[in-house]
Amino acid sequence: MKRPPVHRLVVLLVAVVLAIGGIVIRLAVLQVRESGTYAELGSTQRVHTEPLPALRGEILDRTGVPMALTLDARDVYVNPSLVVDAATEAGQIAPVLGLKEKDVRAALSSPGTFAYIERQVDLGVAQHVADLHLPGIGLLPVVKRYYPAGPVAPQVLGFVNVDGVGTTGLERQYDQLLAGSPGERTVELSAQGQEIGGGREVVQDPQPGSSVVLTIDRDLQFQAQQYLQKAVRENHAKGGTIVVLDPHTGDVYAMASYPWFDPNSFASFDSTRFVNRAVTDTWEPGSVNKTITAAAALESGAVTPTERFHVPGTRQVEGYTIHDAEPHGMETMTLGDIIAHSSNVGASLVADRTGNRRMEETFARFGYGTPTGIGFPGEAAGLMPPAPWSHLTRATVSFGAGVAVTPLQMASVYATIANGGTWVQPRLVDATIGPDGVRHDAAPPVTRRVLRPSTTQTLTQMLAYVVQDGTGVSAQIPGYQVAGKTGTAKKLDASGHYVSKYVASFIGFLPASRPRVVVAVIIDEPRTVFGGVAAAPVFQEVARYAIQRLGIEAAPAVPLPPHAMPVP
Amino acid sequence: MSAPARSLVSPDPKRADPSRTPAARPRATPSPHHRVRARRGTPPFWVMTAVIVTAMVVGIVSLSALAVQASFRSDALRQQLGSLTQRQQSLREDVAAASAPSRVMGWARKEGMVMPERVVIIRVPSDASGLGG
Numbered sequence: 222m223k224r225p226p227v228h229r230l231v232v233l234l235v236a237v238v239l240a241i242g243g244i245v246i247r248l249a250v251l252q253v254r255e256s257g258t259y260a261e262l263g264s265t266q267r268v269h270t271e272p273l274p275a276l277r278g279e280i281l282d283r284t285g286v287p288m289a290l291t292l293d294a295r296d297v298y299v300n301p302s303l304v305v306d307a308a309t310e311a312g313q314i315a316p317v318l319g320l321k322e323k324d325v326r327a328a329l330s331s332p333g334t335f336a337y338i339e340r341q342v343d344l345g346v347a348q349h350v351a352d353l354h355l356p357g358i359g360l361l362p363v364v365k366r367y368y369p370a371g372p373v374a375p376q377v378l379g380f381v382n383v384d385g386v387g388t389t390g391l392e393r394q395y396d397q398l399l400a401g402s403p404g405e406r407t408v409e410l411s412a413q414g415q416e417i418g419g420g421r422e423v424v425q426d427p428q429p430g431s432s433v434v435l436t437i438d439r440d441l442q443f444q445a446q447q448y449l450q451k452a453v454r455e456n457h458a459k460g461g462t463i464v465v466l467d468p469h470t471g472d473v474y475a476m477a478s479y480p481w482f483d484p485n486s487f488a489s490f491d492s493t494r495f496v497n498r499a500v501t502d503t504w505e506p507g508s509v510n511k512t513i514t515a516a517a518a519l520e521s522g523a524v525t526p527t528e529r530f531h532v533p534g535t536r537q538v539e540g541y542t543i544h545d546a547e548p549h550g551m552e553t554m555t556l557g558d559i560i561a562h563s564s565n566v567g568a569s570l571v572a573d574r575t576g577n578r579r580m581e582e583t584f585a586r587f588g589y590g591t592p593t594g595i596g597f598p599g600e601a602a603g604l605m606p607p608a609p610w611s612h613l614t615r616a617t618v619s620f621g622a623g624v625a626v627t628p629l630q631m632a633s634v635y636a637t638i639a640n641g642g643t644w645v646q647p648r649l650v651d652a653t654i655g656p657d658g659v660r661h662d663a664a665p666p667v668t669r670r671v672l673r674p675s676t677t678q679t680l681t682q683m684l685a686y687v688v689q690d691g692t693g694v695s696a697q698i699p700g701y702q703v704a705g706k707t708g709t710a711k712k713l714d715a716s717g718h719y720v721s722k723y724v725a726s727f728i729g730f731l732p733a734s735r736p737r738v739v740v741a742v743i744i745d746e747p748r749t750v751f752g753g754v755a756a757a758p759v760f761q762e763v764a765r766y767a768i769q770r771l772g773i774e775a776a777p778a779v780p781l782p783p784h785a786m787p788v789p
Numbered sequence: 790m791s792a793p794a795r796s797l798v799s800p801d802p803k804r805a806d807p808s809r810t811p812a813a814r815p816r817a818t819p820s821p822h823h824r825v826r827a828r829r830g831t832p833p834f835w836v837m838t839a840v841i842v843t844a845m846v847v848g849i850v851s852l853s854a855l856a857v858q859a860s861f862r863s864d865a866l867r868q869q870l871g872s873l874t875q876r877q878q879s880l881r882e883d884v885a886a887a888s889a890p891s892r893v894m895g896w897a898r899k900e901g902m903v904m905p906e907r908v909v910i911i912r913v914p915s916d917a918s919g920l921g922g
Contacts, residue, residue, distance in 0.1 A: 290881070292878055344878070344879075348875075369882070373889075373890065699909075765908060766904070769905070769910070772910050773910055775909050
């Protein structure tokens with residue numbers, strides 16, 4: 222037998238060595254240099270990480286009643302590439318989710334590998350979907366917000382969007398605190414997408430959010446809204462706003478604007494209803510502003526309670542005519558009479574006596590032109606006319622024209638008078654409760670001295686006089702002495718001109734000698750323009766409910782102030 | 790006559806002592822019968838290997854079965870937890886909805902209740918000895 226040539230054997234040997242060497246090198250590259258890449262690739266195919274949503278903290282009222290809860294829910298999604306028969310599956314899913322079949326079919330037939338069918342589905346419904354065992358259909362754990370009382374304090378609470386982010390109100394203001402931190406769960410899945418029993422499972426628990434305790438009293442809030450809604454409808458008004466607060470602590474018991482919305486179904490309401498007008502909108506206060514004019518006059522000593530003014534029916538200031546609501550001849554009035562009968566001319570005379578500097582200082586001390594700092598998104602500062610004031614500006618400001626305030630700012634003015642002269646920053650949040658259950662009280666409200674107690678006592682007598690014999694008799698409550706002031710103000714159009722539309726208001730407190738609660742009512746464009754007719758009855762109803770809800774004891778009456786006009 | 794040179798070398802004590810010489814130590818020669826018993830007393834290598842491998846396989850399979858069993862139990866407990874959570878959540882939702890002011894007011898109206906027209910809160914003195922008879 223002839224042996225093959227040696228060189229052929231050498232060539233074959235070299236070829237074999239090269240082939241084996243190539244394989245070895247390739248194996249080394251795969252196993253050593255690129256091992257991490259392939260391990261990661263395998264891991265991404267096998268290991269699945271799903272987010273675990275954090276439980277959003279609750280919002281509680283001052284008594285601990287939940288006003289906003291977080292519930293577990295499921296997002297229903299589809300991987301259209303795995304759907305076998307879109308029409309049949311849509312026919313099965315649609316009735317369970319309460320959706321239109323064609324909408325579901327569109328989602329199942331959509332391009333790509335992921336599409337939501339329905340979001341934030343209740344667990345029971347989600348279980349029905351899961352029981353169908355349809356290919357390509359999956360569930361994602363999520364949470365959803367639930368407001369058990371429905372449209373109670375909706376503008377204060379706000380709402381969260383479908384992604385669980387606070388969008389308006391306190392939900393937005395305290396979003397970071399409420400939200401907590403999401404966790405995640407990592408598991409190994411089989412090729413069919415099923416969890417591998419005994420496979421790797423790493424769970425990072427979510428950190429729940431803190432809860433927020435409000436100063437709002439849910440029942441008082443609800444009743445206040447009921448009475449406000451009734452008044453708006455009875456007066457064929459465009460809307461209304463109400464604020465109820467504690468004059469000593471600044472705690473807001475109730476705050477709402479009508480029309481409102483149900484935060485459980487916010488998407489079906491016009492966005493104008495989401496606005497908390499008590500904090501974010503300003504209005505020309507009108508005659509309720511006369512109380513500050515009187516405060517400036519008394520505090521500075523420019524006017525005494527017994528001093529008498531000769532008040533004509535009209536008065537010319539810089540070419541403009543100022544007149545009272547009811548025409549009258551020359552009247553002799555004290556400061557108490559001017560307030561009780563809401564004389565614009567009288568208020569302008571008092572402002573003249575007081576002077577610009579004292580007027581400006583007093584308005585500034587009451588917080589005009591500055592947000593209260595209540596801690597609510599979008600709070601308005603209000604508008605004050607720039608100094609120096611003209612005679613006309615001083616005159617109009619004295620009866621509440623040419624300035625703009627929020628209902629909350631004006632309620633704070635009356636709270637200052639009610640508590641003896643200290644401005645107390647209003648507040649909506651009483652405390653927070655951490656995930657560990659520990660309560661953290663909110664910082665005490667900012668306060669500042671605005672008036673002397675003697676000044677507030679005189680003002681209280683004048684405001685009690687308003688309700689007993691003046692324009693606010695509709696606010697009377699048997700057994701309790703009420704102190705308050707009516708207001709009627711013309712509205713401005715977008716160009717800043719007055720139009721024949723009015724805002725009626727009443728702001729007061731009770732009992733006059735030991736005030737426990739301040740109620741501010743503003744009715745927007747009522748058929749009857751007077752605050753004593755449109756707004757004072759709402760005050761009376763809300764304050765009457767507050768008496769029983771807060772257990773407000775009756776107190777001795779304050780005497781009426783010196784007056785020159787006859788008291789019936 | 791001189792002694793032979795060999796005798797001049799001092800003898801190695803270890804070598805000199807015949808009892809220390811291994812060759813001199815008496816060695817028991819195992820009988821054929823004993824050799825058979827020794828071979829029978831030590832299991833062959835392949836038997837040992839089979840036993841160890843079998844034990845390991847059985848152990849691993851058992852552990853795996855236990856792990857899977859625990860996994861199933863974990864899944865069952867997780868499902869039970871989910872079910873109970875769902876139940877608790879549903880009840881909480883029901884309670885919250887049932888105690889909503891609008892619902893309470895609706896129920897009260899249905900029962901003929903009305904808001905009081907006049908409410909006065911008074912404080913009864915703690916020393917009420919002068920009251921009543």
